[in-house]
Amino acid sequence: MQPYFKINFIGSGNVATALALELFANKQIIEKIYSRNIEKSAKLAKRVNAIPAKNISEIGDNCDIVIISVNDDNIEQVSNSLSTNAIVVHTAGSVHSNVLSKHANYGVLYPMQTFSADKLVDFHSIPLFLEANTPANVQKLKIFGNCIFNRIQELSSENRILMHVSAVFACNFTNHMYHLAKEIIEKAGVQFELLFPLIEETAKKLQYLSPKDAQTGPAVRNDENILQKHIESLDLLPKHQEIYGLISKSIMEKKNA
């Protein structure tokens, strides 16, 4: 039989929502949910059969794990207002575990994925990086993580931050490239959707080729003529122009490195 855990949540944003729904779907018990936005936590609580807490002081009593999924800047303050023997964890990529060190039991559960409201994701493929203050708590969190994750790895706070930076490049910056591409293609009178096959192929290629070997385009070919044409074609979009220049330069440097 799958172990079950009694969980309290603090937060009702994208990460808290995705985790709570997935845990609930996998027979874990979400006892209480608190967030500053009482309406939002009440709504989430209803979906996972939990009690919406009116005050943070109600959190941490008689449960196994308290999951703090709030804005990074608020984690420490939220943690400091708790008093509990449960394992207190946060879910942030770039916050050190020691902001929770006032508790006897604490750790981090960082699922490396981009969560948007109302967009389901496949949890089985998401890597979970964990950390805890004692080997016993590492073990407990591994068992807990296994309820919904298949790929679990221990990682120190220092390395987790670096890995989060890497994820920012792979996800947030990539998405920003899509955003800039959309603005440019629409200036050419072409639908953004026509870029989708190219975008998918670029992501899929990584299964076969390293990004270094997969690189194509004018910069990696050192095609100064085309680079110049492209820069000129962006004359009316100076911000796009600046990014075009810097990233092309970086591609050329990697190629020649």
Place this chain on the structure above:
Amino acid sequence: MQPYFKINFIGSGNVATALALELFANKQIIEKIYSRNIEKSAKLAKRVNAIPAKNISEIGDNCDIVIISVNDDNIEQVSNSLSTNAIVVHTAGSVHSNVLSKHANYGVLYPMQTFSADKLVDFHSIPLFLEANTPANVQKLKIFGNCIFNRIQELSSENRILMHVSAVFACNFTNHMYHLAKEIIEKAGVQFELLFPLIEETAKKLQYLSPKDAQTGPAVRNDENILQKHIESLDLLPKHQEIYGLISKSIMEKKNA
């Protein structure tokens, strides 16, 4: 019955290879292939049942279409050394069609995809952008394009260049983000492959959300504290640091625009 065309190819790189193989698989007749690299064109010719031409002067005789798929800088010179009544086309994103204007019949067939050696792609989803010097040639190229492409759109040289720039952002720059992400995550002692679910999800999200609405991460949250931590964590990677700063700034500007 599918129409068939007699085709001559100049070039034996990634684009020429992908096109020739796909045309051959769809019952079109590749008569001759010429490239500066005689060995490479002989190898490709063998795969598509064509004659490897020893000299460029053998190209253009008694065929419907001459496809020039060579480095952008060489297209004009290659074109100038041809004498033919066939429709002469190039396949480049950022080269104006008028470099072919010495011919009676000319145009452009630009398939918007990233082609790597030895990596098959699904042609049916690739958008083909075309242009020709007369309406009759536009029609002929549309019929020809339909042999292997399902999504065909006419586009002027000016807009094609802009669209190519957009593709550079969506593909080449995105791939470079993967490259930088790989270097960073390996510094954290984590396998690059663990980023794949995040990378796939980031691309897939576009089916549901615009890139503006899909944006997540510290920059779009204006999370100065995390941005500062990330910049510091890249102290030993100054190039990554510079790109981190510029793209984060751009994300913040779009958010506030």
